[in-house]
Amino acid sequence: MTDPATGTGTGRDVAATHDDPAAAVRGDRLVSVRDLRTYYDERTLLSRSPPVKAVDGVSFDLFEGETLGLVGESGCGKTTLGRTLVGLEDATDGTVEVEGRDVTDGGDAEWQRRVGMVFQDPDESLNDRQTVGQIVREPLEAQGWPRLSVAVEGVPEATVSGSGPVVGGRVERGGGAASDAGSPAGESDAASVTGDPDDGPDVTVDLAGGTHEVSVRERLPLTTDEVTVSVDRGERPTVSVRVDKSVAELRRDRAEELLARVGLSEEHVRRYPHQFSGGQRQRVGIARALALEPDFLVLDEPVSALDVSVQARIINLLEEIQADLGLTYLFIAHDLSVVRHIADRVAVMYLGNVVELGATEAVFADPSHPYTLSLLSAIPGSGSPWDGERVTLRGTPPSPRDPPSGCPFATRCPAKIRSDEFDLREPTWRALDELRVVFRTRARSEDSVVERARALAGLPVDAEAIDDAVADLFDGRDLPSAAQAAVDEAVDLAKSGDDRAAADRLREAFGSRCDTEVPDAYATGDGERESRCLRCEDGYRGVAETVADRER
Numbered sequence: 001m002t003d004p005a006t007g008t009g010t011g012r013d014v015a016a017t018h019d020d021p022a023a024a025v026r027g028d029r030l031v032s033v034r035d036l037r038t039y040y041d042e043r044t045l046l047s048r049s050p051p052v053k054a055v056d057g058v059s060f061d062l063f064e065g066e067t068l069g070l071v072g073e074s075g076c077g078k079t080t081l082g083r084t085l086v087g088l089e090d091a092t093d094g095t096v097e098v099e100g101r102d103v104t105d106g107g108d109a110e111w112q113r114r115v116g117m118v119f120q121d122p123d124e125s126l127n128d129r130q131t132v133g134q135i136v137r138e139p140l141e142a143q144g145w146p147r148l149s150v151a152v153e154g155v156p157e158a159t160v161s162g163s164g165p166v167v168g169g170r171v172e173r174g175g176g177a178a179s180d181a182g183s184p185a186g187e188s189d190a191a192s193v194t195g196d197p198d199d200g201p202d203v204t205v206d207l208a209g210g211t212h213e214v215s216v217r218e219r220l221p222l223t224t225d226e227v228t229v230s231v232d233r234g235e236r237p238t239v240s241v242r243v244d245k246s247v248a249e250l251r252r253d254r255a256e257e258l259l260a261r262v263g264l265s266e267e268h269v270r271r272y273p274h275q276f277s278g279g280q281r282q283r284v285g286i287a288r289a290l291a292l293e294p295d296f297l298v299l300d301e302p303v304s305a306l307d308v309s310v311q312a313r314i315i316n317l318l319e320e321i322q323a324d325l326g327l328t329y330l331f332i333a334h335d336l337s338v339v340r341h342i343a344d345r346v347a348v349m350y351l352g353n354v355v356e357l358g359a360t361e362a363v364f365a366d367p368s369h370p371y372t373l374s375l376l377s378a379i380p381g382s383g384s385p386w387d388g389e390r391v392t393l394r395g396t397p398p399s400p401r402d403p404p405s406g407c408p409f410a411t412r413c414p415a416k417i418r419s420d421e422f423d424l425r426e427p428t429w430r431a432l433d434e435l436r437v438v439f440r441t442r443a444r445s446e447d448s449v450v451e452r453a454r455a456l457a458g459l460p461v462d463a464e465a466i467d468d469a470v471a472d473l474f475d476g477r478d479l480p481s482a483a484q485a486a487v488d489e490a491v492d493l494a495k496s497g498d499d500r501a502a503a504d505r506l507r508e509a510f511g512s513r514c515d516t517e518v519p520d521a522y523a524t525g526d527g528e529r530e531s532r533c534l535r536c537e538d539g540y541r542g543v544a545e546t547v548a549d550r551e552r
């Protein structure tokens with residue numbers, strides 16, 4: 001019905017995230033993620049477990065210069081999503097597009113240069129046997145940095161020859177034929193030979209007038225004094241460009257500059273990670289991620305391993321760097337107050353799915369997914385309209401190897417839509433949900449040897465455990481006779497060894513849309529947010545209202 005991220009579709013479930021107020025401060029779309037899935041398949045000849053569906057159908061956009069916070073409890077797939085975006089994990093399905101180019105398979109060299117990742121634990125992510133200088137230079141060496149591009153301005157045509165790290169070639173002035181390197185003609189006065197046109201040429205030689213002028217792109221550790229240019233003028237001038245610094249010197253200087261950028265000094269270059277504090281090590285991790293002048297950083301819980309006093313300084317540093325360099329961040333965190341501080345928008349993830357996405361303040365002020373509500377209820381003074389007790393979710397998240405067939409949150413949802421068939425009290429509904437989880441869990445787990453032997457002998461399977469579970473859950477609760485009959489049937493199925501059928505029987509009798517329908521992304525608020533909760537449809541009570549009623 002809807003493509004949540006593009007906002008195409010009809011009806012009120014159109015996710016119009018592009019019209020939201022936060023969009024006013026965002027740039028163009030940088031990354032588009034569509035129905036992305038990343039599964040870990042560990043099947044071997046001996047093990048037949050299904051794959052772990054770590055990311056299971058995620059769609060969203062990232063806009064230039066924004067910070068998108070990604071939150072959710074441990075194991076919901078945040079890291080896997082971040083790693084898939086930067087090409088460290090292979091996507092199983094779906095697409096990641098950057099400015100319209102498909103980079104899903106991780107093999108796009110240009111995208112590899114433009115993304116970086118900062119990891120949660122600097123102790124694990126930095127090689128203790130390398131000096132800090134070596135660590136920061138590593139990506140430069142791996143990517144063959146620098147390959148300096150040259151543009152010639154002021155003449156219709158010129159030939160460039162380069163030496164050292166300079167990549168020469170034939171260049172054309174705008175309006176002429178396309179250059180050898182395929183730069184589109186007419187785009188600008190300068191056609192660069194290599195390099196990303198967005199970054200501009202590294203060295204520009206202006207031949208207008210009788211002499212020539214040389215300029216060097218600001219971010220390079222190079223001055224014009226270190227670039228020697230000679231011009232052989234003729235009908236078609238030849239420009240020879242020599243860089244006096246060696247590649248090794250340029251890399252060393254770049255590393256020093258990066259370390260200075262993150263607040264470390266020259267003297268730190270030859271030290272080893274274990275000689276630094278946690279905060280300093282994370283600064284090294286950030287310097288390394290910035291080495292290749294990325295546009296986009298995935299920050300995977302970059303401050304959660306640090307002392308609270310250090311966290312604020314690292315967050316400030318990340319904000320400063322973003323403002324200076326115009327970077328786009330995906331900021332993964334479990335601490336919602338950190339996300340509230342740093343993120344323009346927030347995506348809430350549960351069991352491999354993004355269940356709510358929107359402008360941070362709007363999501364905090366009026367969460368429209370019950371999972372977001374439960375997360376916010378745990379933060380005192382979160383500012384959300386929820387003023388009740390903390391909403392504690394029942395049980396543990398389902399296994400990502402066997403997620404529920406409908407809404408992924410249905411098995412724990414405090415606002416689950418109930419079937420009209422029965423008029424039961426909330427604790428009874430919950431007992432029924434939990435009994436179904438018991439059967440689902442049993443169906444998933446391997447039988448014990450004793451259980452297999454009992455099944456082979458035609459004996460009831462672990463009947464006592466089932467009876468105990470039923471007694472625990474329904475002790476003192478009277479069910480209407482039709483409901484009791486359905487529970488009894490399910491119990492009989494489980495005792496005959498068919499836990500899956502037992503769970504299905506309960507779903508058939510007591511389930512609702514939440515158990516069978518995967519919710520679309522519904523636009524909520526003023527269209528600035530999207531929520532994958534069926535309660536967003538017309539005719540249902542709101543999430544907070546329902547939960548408040550049920551928790552009473």
Ligand SMILES: Nc1ncnc2c1ncn2[C@@H]1O[C@H](COP(=O)(O)OP(=O)(O)OP(=O)(O)O)[C@@H](O)[C@H]1O
Nearest residue numbers: 040052054072073074075076077078079080081400
């Ligand atoms: N390399 C792997 N092989 C198999 N399963 C994996 C692998 N990496 C992660 N998983 C599983 O994928 C699911 C998602 O894990 P992931 O680390 O992405 O979640 P997370 O939300 O980042 O968790 P945390 O906050 O604890 O880091 C989990 O069930 C995890 O056990």
